[in-house]
Amino acid sequence: MSCCSPELPEVPTEIPDVEGPLPTTKRGLGDLSLTRREFSKHTAIVASFLSAAACSTDSMDGFVKSRLREMDRNELKDLISSLERKYKKRFNKDVQVRATPAAEGVRFAYALDLSRCVGCRRCVHACVKENNQSRPNPDGDHNNPIQWIRVLEMNKEEGVDLAHATPYYNPEEVPREGKFYMPVQCQQCENPPCTKVCPVQATWKEPDGIVVVDYEWCIGCRYCMVACPYGARRFNWAEPYLPADQVNPNMHVMGNRPRLKGVVEKCTFCIQRSRNGRYPACVEICPVGARKFGNLLDPKSEIRSVLENKRVFILKEDLNTQPRFFYFYGI
Amino acid sequence: MLQHLFQFLAGSFRHIIKGSKTYYAWVAFLLVLIGVGAVGYVDQFQQGLIVTGMRDQVMWGFYIGNFTFLVGVAAAAVVLVIPAYIYHWGPIYEIVIIGELLAISAIVMCMAFVSVDIGHVERIWHFVTINFPRSLLAWDVLVLNMYLVLNVTIVSHLLYRAFRGKPPVAAFVVPLVLLSIPAAVSIHTVTAFLYSGLGGRPFWNASILAPRFLASAFCSGPAIILILLQILRKTTGLQIKDAAIHKIAELMAYAIFINLFFLGCEIFKEYYSGTHHLLHTQYLFFGLDGHEGLGLFAWPSVIGTMIAFVLFMVPATRHNFFTLNIGCVLLYFSVYIEKGIALVIPGLTPDTLGEVYAYHPSRHEIQVAAGIFGLGFLVFTLLIKVAIPVALGKLTYQDKNAPAVEAAEPPATAHA
Numbered sequence: 200m201s202c203c204s205p206e207l208p209e210v211p212t213e214i215p216d217v218e219g220p221l222p223t224t225k226r227g228l229g230d231l232s233l234t235r236r237e238f239s240k241h242t243a244i245v246a247s248f249l250s251a252a253a254c255s256t257d258s259m260d261g262f263v264k265s266r267l268r269e270m271d272r273n274e275l276k277d278l279i280s281s282l283e284r285k286y287k288k289r290f291n292k293d294v295q296v297r298a299t300p301a302a303e304g305v306r307f308a309y310a311l312d313l314s315r316c317v318g319c320r321r322c323v324h325a326c327v328k329e330n331n332q333s334r335p336n337p338d339g340d341h342n343n344p345i346q347w348i349r350v351l352e353m354n355k356e357e358g359v360d361l362a363h364a365t366p367y368y369n370p371e372e373v374p375r376e377g378k379f380y381m382p383v384q385c386q387q388c389e390n391p392p393c394t395k396v397c398p399v400q401a402t403w404k405e406p407d408g409i410v411v412v413d414y415e416w417c418i419g420c421r422y423c424m425v426a427c428p429y430g431a432r433r434f435n436w437a438e439p440y441l442p443a444d445q446v447n448p449n450m451h452v453m454g455n456r457p458r459l460k461g462v463v464e465k466c467t468f469c470i471q472r473s474r475n476g477r478y479p480a481c482v483e484i485c486p487v488g489a490r491k492f493g494n495l496l497d498p499k500s501e502i503r504s505v506l507e508n509k510r511v512f513i514l515k516e517d518l519n520t521q522p523r524f525f526y527f528y529g530i
Numbered sequence: 531m532l533q534h535l536f537q538f539l540a541g542s543f544r545h546i547i548k549g550s551k552t553y554y555a556w557v558a559f560l561l562v563l564i565g566v567g568a569v570g571y572v573d574q575f576q577q578g579l580i581v582t583g584m585r586d587q588v589m590w591g592f593y594i595g596n597f598t599f600l601v602g603v604a605a606a607a608v609v610l611v612i613p614a615y616i617y618h619w620g621p622i623y624e625i626v627i628i629g630e631l632l633a634i635s636a637i638v639m640c641m642a643f644v645s646v647d648i649g650h651v652e653r654i655w656h657f658v659t660i661n662f663p664r665s666l667l668a669w670d671v672l673v674l675n676m677y678l679v680l681n682v683t684i685v686s687h688l689l690y691r692a693f694r695g696k697p698p699v700a701a702f703v704v705p706l707v708l709l710s711i712p713a714a715v716s717i718h719t720v721t722a723f724l725y726s727g728l729g730g731r732p733f734w735n736a737s738i739l740a741p742r743f744l745a746s747a748f749c750s751g752p753a754i755i756l757i758l759l760q761i762l763r764k765t766t767g768l769q770i771k772d773a774a775i776h777k778i779a780e781l782m783a784y785a786i787f788i789n790l791f792f793l794g795c796e797i798f799k800e801y802y803s804g805t806h807h808l809l810h811t812q813y814l815f816f817g818l819d820g821h822e823g824l825g826l827f828a829w830p831s832v833i834g835t836m837i838a839f840v841l842f843m844v845p846a847t848r849h850n851f852f853t854l855n856i857g858c859v860l861l862y863f864s865v866y867i868e869k870g871i872a873l874v875i876p877g878l879t880p881d882t883l884g885e886v887y888a889y890h891p892s893r894h895e896i897q898v899a900a901g902i903f904g905l906g907f908l909v910f911t912l913l914i915k916v917a918i919p920v921a922l923g924k925l926t927y928q929d930k931n932a933p934a935v936e937a938a939e940p941p942a943t944a945h946a
Contacts, residue, residue: 434579
């Protein structure tokens with residue numbers, strides 16, 4: 200199993216094109232594909248159960264007139280086209296921003312096979328690339344690199360024990376003797392403590408179970424980060440550093456569009472992908488197939504198969520957060 | 531009415547600009563502090579909170595610690611009205627005014643500390659979609675604002691009536707003063723719930739947190755008041771009996787004892803059960819994983835509280851103003867640590883995935899905090915500078931028909 204280097208720069212050619220079509224993603228996800236043409240139909244559904252009480256004060260960006268959650272179809276369309284124009288100008292390339300809503304009958308869930316994970320951290324870097332996170336700034340000033348996945352190294356003889364875990368392992372080869380690895384990211388809780396505490400309702404759980412942040416509404420108080428038991432949320436302590444040549448132009452308004460200084464962000468199960476019938480980037484990149492993803496409500500999905508055939512556990516079950524992120528030992 | 535206001539403002543202004551050399555030096559010092567803080571904040575606003583010592587693992591720090599401590603000061607200042615009334619300390623309205631002005635200044639500082647801590651202060655208006663009643667931070671914002679309005683109303687009424695040379699309207703102000711007492715308790719309780727409601731943070735997720743908050747507030751708040759009363763009776767004509775000061779000190783001895791007892795309860799629970807939740811307490815007192823921890827602050831805080839307890843408990847030291855004041859200063863700084871850095875940081879260290887990030891406040895944080903304390907003290911100084919002469923009848927409304935406005939003002943107030 201000692202096959203993978205944890206240093207991403209050494210293995211760039213092995214990373215598949217995350218933008219390319221991947222036939223395997225159809226398996227287990229059900230038919231969730233949404234095109235831009237269907238977009239207006241779905242936004243109408245969203246708008247129907249969202250209040251239209253819009254606040255009409257301009258935000259920093261000048262074009263956002265109200266909360267994402269309260270926008271009607273036309274406002275959302277306007278927002279998307281203005282975002283696309285803005286990003287095209289900023290990054291000098293065509294950018295597609297979607298607002299694909301949650302499809303009916305879909306509840307996303309994730310499962311991670313601890314016996315397969317080798318701790319190579321390819322998921323971490325694929326996630327950064329896919330989701331337009333802030334990169335390390337070569338100038339050093341305002342260095343604010345952001346990663347949504349933390350891979351913890353643990354001792355085999357102690358089992359899953361956070362008190363003895365470390366994310367700062369850096370050997371020549373992984374996995375290390377006597378160690379195993381536990382990646383942790385947003386657990387997309389059914390009962391999320393983070394959304395409960397937000398004082399301004401800038402973060403919420405979508406109907407398909409994805410917990411999202413409205414970057415234009417977040418005031419940056421970080422109470423959600425304090426409340427999260429999984430260390431899943433990240434703050435933009437400085438202006439995010441995102442070079443134009445590294446931008447992923449496939450964006451979602453509630454997901455990987457570029458963030459700004461002073462707001463919180465988090466894993467969205469790659470909402471720009473998962474809501475359009477594709478696997479999250481971390482699932483796709485995993486060289487050992489440790490990551491499983493799908494629709495909990497689809498009896499034929501891969502995630503249901505894991506729940507049926509493997510014994511799973513969740514992290515910190517005593518907190519009653521009810522994660523939709525399961526861990527299991529597949530071998 | 532407008533004429534009253536105009537005269538009041540003009541009179542206040544005269545009182546604010548007149549003062550002794552010490553007064554000028556004090557105000558100048560505070561203005562320098564505010565300037566230093568403003569410079570730090572402008573830099574933080576431009577660069578982002580990256581200039582602080584906070585990071586994703588420890589996302590709250592010095593600012594929120596100061597906020598928490600000052601909520602306690604704001605609460606305790608007003609609750610002192612109860613013993614002042616029961617034990618007939620003398621000028622009850624004057625004591626109410628001092629307590630409420632201290633509360634107002636503390637709330638101003640609280641709001642400033644929250645404002646500098648958030649990433650987008652210009653989005654404060656997003657509270658239009660306040661997450662009430664689910665978010666305790668929403669509760670805190672509401673109760674703090676209500677408390678501020680309540681105190682401003684009471685003080686304005688008392689001062690306005692005194693300025694007009696009339697007694698306060700008891701039917702209006704007494705119910706408000708009585709309401710301000712449970713309100714004071716509620717602001718600190720809600721602030722404690724802000725922490726204790728979080729299941730993922732075992733260091734805070736304890737029922738005893740709110741009682742501890744109140745106990746420690748009744749140590750630090752009166753400690754400030756005791757020193758203030760001594761300063762004010764020397765610099766203004768305010769009459770405060772020694773007996774009143776000794777009584778406050780006696781009541782504080784109870785509060786200190788209860789605070790130490792609660793600490794003991796927590797220490798017992800943590801160490802006897804010895805679960806992983808103990809890591810936070812260990813980090814606080816001894817450090818973890820080669821990190822130094824907060825022992826440098828935690829131990830002086832505990833020992834300072836113990837010494838203060840002895841000083842306040844023994845009648846001889848309680849009645850001696852020198853030892854009494856030592857006790858007050860010790861207590862103030864002990865609670866400042868206990869409800870600030872020693873509450874917030876160990877709650878977040880180690881983080882929820884077991885990582886120890888050693889947080890230290892940055893230069894910017896200390897600079898901005900100094901500025902906010904400067905602002906709070908300035909607000910209090912100016913308010914008191916006007917309020918005391920008004921309350922003592924030295925700054926009153928003069929009818930136009932009686933032109934001796936200047937002559938009526940006794941020069942004694944200039945000493946303040």
